[in-house]
Amino acid sequence: MRSHPFRTLTLRTLGLVAGVLLLLVTLTGSIKWGLTQVGWQTLLNAFQTPEPTQVELVILNTRLPRALIALCVGASLAMAGALMQALTRNPLASPGIFGINAGAAFAVVAAAAFFSVASFQAYTWVAFAGAAISGLIVYGLGSAGRTGLTPLKLTLAGAAMTAFFSTLTQGVLVTDETTLEEVLFWLSGSIVGRSLQSLTTVLPFFIAAWALTFALSRPVTTLLMGENVARGLGQRTGWVKFLSALCVMLLAGGAVAVAGPIGMVGLVVPHIARFLVGNDYRWLLPYCALLGGSFLLLADIGARYLIMPGGPVAELLAGTAARVLSDEVPVGIITALIGVPFFITIARRSVSE
Structure with missing residues (x-):
């Protein structure tokens, strides 16, 4: 049995307090740091003055919604990944394996190509519907047969639907370049340009899922036995x-609807939380929520600075490449860069065991 750094109740509680502090620091940093320089006094004034300045409006209308979306999406993806790994008993499981990302992506691409849907608000509902339908299909396929729902059948059904929807998505994009230009940034996973309205659309679903997930923590821990x-x-x-x-x-589904298919958060964060507190989901899920929110906030901050105008990487990519990527890299690319080495490490460890 592996030992974990936070084995006692006191250490685990202190770890949660540290996680809350880390989340607050990354949330504040996400609001403060970026292309537009913001001082501490300006940051405080933005939440107090009735007539905000242009910089203060940037804080209220752009950075605050973006930070809150990153927090909610990161926490949700991490918790979803932890549940996926418990359901499939597969350490490499993440929301992508459930076919949700692929189903949502296909729904958005199909809506843009065939129904001329172009607004982020519409994308939110379309993506949610696609994710839900894909998830229901996967669950139905995984539950078919005399043996009912099994980890292997669920994994295979998810992989099959992911391949199916991904192929359909690529087929539509190849034949419609206009749609490709419209949804490319969303497909790479990004929270740029999202408003609080897009978050409030799915927030009731998030809250219901968070509450139910925490309620299931004890039964899921028992199921692992x-x-x-x-x-x-x-x-x-x-x-x-x-x-x-x-x-x-x-x-x-809610995370994909708001921010597009951001990968690796649901894979990386549960393993970090499991290293700290083990497989007790009464502790694992709260740690996943805190660490997942902090992880995506940090990745989003890094996405702003990687090719910021005037920076060394932006100069290296000067010209067409920089214009294609806009002023920053989609956060989904940052999480992928972090997650791929992590994925390889976990895969090698699983094979050796």
Whole structure:
């Protein structure tokens, strides 16, 4: 049995306090740091003055919504990833394997190509619908047969639907360059240009999923002991699996609807939380929420500075490449750069074990 740094109740509680402080620091940094220089006094005045200046409007209308979206999306993806890894008993599982990202992406591309949908608000609802439909199909396929829902069948169904929707998406984009230009930035995963309205659209789903996920923490921990053990303890495992899958659809679907298919958060963060507190989901899920929000906030801050005008990388990419990427890199690219080495490490460890 592996030892974990936070083994006692006191250490785990202190870890949660540290996680809250880290989240507050990254949230404040996300609001303060960027292309437009913001002083501490200006930051405070933005929330107090009835007649904000132009810089203060940038804080209220651009950076604050962006920071809150990153927090909610990061926390939701991390919690969804933790549930996916418990449901499939696969350390490499993440919301992408459930077909949710692919289903949402196809729905947005199809809406833009065939129905001329072009607004972020419309993308939010279309992506949510696509994610939900894809998740229901995967759950239905994974539950078919006499054996019911099993980790292997769920994983295979998710992989099959991911490949199916990804192929359809690529087919539409190849035949419609206009649609490609409209949705490319969204498909790479980005929270640039999102408003608080896009967050409030899915916030009720987030809140319901967060509450249900925390309520499932004890049953999910019991389920990890094995199907027979859980049933022997009186657990209705079918309901636990169904409600857990529903939470994954709401959490990941809402995240994709708001920010596009941002990868690797649901893979990386649960493993960091598991290293700290082990497999007790009563502690693992709160840690995932705090660390997931901080992780995406930090990645978004890095995305702003990587090719900021006047910076060394921007000069290196001077010309067409810099214009294509706008003034910053989509945050989904940053999370992928961080997550790929992590993915390789976990895969090698799983094979060796």
